[in-house]
Amino acid sequence: MNRTDLVKQIFNKKSFLCVGLDVDINKIPKHLLKEEDPIFAFNKAIIDATAKYCVAYKPNLAFYECYGIKGMVAFERTISYLKSAYSDHFIIADAKRGDIGNTSTMYAKTFFEEYNLDALTVAPYMGEDSVKPFLEYKDKWVILLALTSNKGSHDFQLIEDKNGERLFEKVLSKSQEWGNEDNMMYVVGATQGKMFEDIRKIAPNHFLLVPGVGAQGGSLQEVCQYGIIKDCGLLVNSSRGIIFASNGDDYADAAAVKAHDIQLEMANELSKLA
Amino acid sequence: MNRTDLVKQIFNKKSFLCVGLDVDINKIPKHLLKEEDPIFAFNKAIIDATAKYCVAYKPNLAFYECYGIKGMVAFERTISYLKSAYSDHFIIADAKRGDIGNTSTMYAKTFFEEYNLDALTVAPYMGEDSVKPFLEYKDKWVILLALTSNKGSHDFQLIEDKNGERLFEKVLSKSQEWGNEDNMMYVVGATQGKMFEDIRKIAPNHFLLVPGVGAQGGSLQEVCQYGIIKDCGLLVNSSRGIIFASNGDDYADAAAVKAHDIQLEMANELSKLA
Secondary structure (H helix, E strand, O other): OOHHHHHHHHHHHOOOEEEEOOOOOOOOOHHHHHOOOHHHHHHHHHHHHHHHHOOEEEOEOHHHHOOHHHHHHHHHHHHHHHHHHOOOOEEEEEEEEOOOHHHHHHHHHHHHHHOOOOEEEEOOOOOHHHHHHHHHOOOOEEEEEEEOOOOOHHHHOOOEEOOOOEHHHHHHHHHOOOOOOOOEEEEEOHHHOOHHHHHHHHOOOOOEEEOOEOOOOEOHHHHHHHHOEOOEOEEEEEOHHHHOOOOOOOHHHHHHHHHHHHHHHHHHHHHOOO | OOHHHHHHHHHHHOOOEEEEOOOOOOOOOHHHHHOOOHHHHHHHHHHHHHHHHOOEEEOEOHHHHOOHHHHHHHHHHHHHHHHHHOOOOEEEEEEEEOOOHHHHHHHHHHHHHHOOOOEEEEOOOOOHHHHHHHHHOOOOEEEEEEEOOOOOHHHHOOOEEOOOOEHHHHHHHHHOOOOOOOOEEEEEOHHHOOHHHHHHHHOOOOOEEEOOEOOOOEOHHHHHHHHOEOOEOEEEEEOHHHHOOOOOOOHHHHHHHHHHHHHHHHHHHHHOOO
16 A cells, blocks of 8 residues: 555544554453454454554564464454455554565565565664565555664663664664655654654654554553654554453454544544644 | 583584575475475475584574465474474574564464474564563573674664664673573674674673574684684574575485585584583
8 A cells, every 4th residue: 555545544534543453362252262263253353343443454473473373374364354345454564574685575575475465564673685675565665663662662772872863763764765755664652752753853754653552551642742744644553452442242342432432532633734 | 402402412413503494485496396395395305414414403484484374384394393303403483573572472482382492583672571571481592683694784783872882782781681691692693703702702601693604605614713612602504505505306415415514614613622
């Protein structure tokens, strides 16, 4: 999906919500465990309930890989279902890959050709040749880790060089030599609050994928205050806060209510841009 | 596998060779494509031919994931075969994972419980909570990316902070607050030559996993000159140089010859430690 279409979706739906499909089999309603593929059954119900309130879905591969082959089958079924029933949604594989050039090329094939997804999260540590193979696909996106939402983000990402430039800032500036606003986004955690101001100085027009609203404690309002731009430029993700809103039979309805609440807040933020 | 057993293997076999099982289906002998599972058939022959010359195997997950479910089946079959036929070998999943705490916990379960592998490569960018879940398993290892073998390693890994400490050095020192010489190794590319000297100043006793000998141009002799320690402390990986030594019917024999050549060089280096 290209930027124009993504932005169109956002303003049509008045939403820049991304729903994280991070399914933990221990947290889904017990009656689903009788299904032949409980993870897919859960995802399908969550997707049907939330699709009208969000523009993107983000399955985190770890939550599928951890169940081996049967997890990957659930992942593939989820992707096919999204592609057939909700083809307008932007799909992000949250995989945080990053390897030497020939390996990244393999990963790019997997996610952009085999699964035909829109975007993949990539870790920047290995530099240019680990990122570039992903940028060779038209209308596909690399979402590079810049400033993540977790506590450990402070260990390395904030290290300053001799000129006071922090590592995440270096990632933002250096990577702009490889990709552009139409094929690269950045992960910036909602927990980073005012840092969005610094990020917008270096990447004023890039889309940012923002995890950490909800369970991790980030505030949507603060993210928008410092991060939103004219064509929105944000995809805000919520995973646990939506998909595990209830662990009873009403889990899908509860997810819909939660997603709708966030969408209403987002509509309000978008209305300020007019 | 714990350090004592790994070191025992190395000195018994006079080898610290790790064979990288990075199977590209376009590079394997054509007659294997008729097999029901060509990747596993290839791996099995390579393993049988090289097992006596190496102490470790390292499948890179990208090369399996890129074939979807059938790639993962080949991966699982390869692991089971290794576990049953060559249970003394150390098995590394080269996956370069690294995510927020709860996700890393899922990955740790996959690789250390589901597959029961010995070690996993992990990317350090997200810091402490992305690494620690892997360190909670007895006799299992995190192999943290420090200074990689690719050209892009220079983009971020060599950035110096105000005190002249480079990012890879910070990764080496900071991570020693989380793990120790018995559960953590570091990836250092063979292409980094004299840098091994600097690395040994910060991590004098850790095992290093060294890719980049062979196809990527690193020299075993140079790696040993600066990197070897009393109990060896090195696992040197070769992938393409061994497994694709020939693309004819003699591919397994050719791999054995290549692995044997390297093992002889290694025996020579180990003999200098006596």
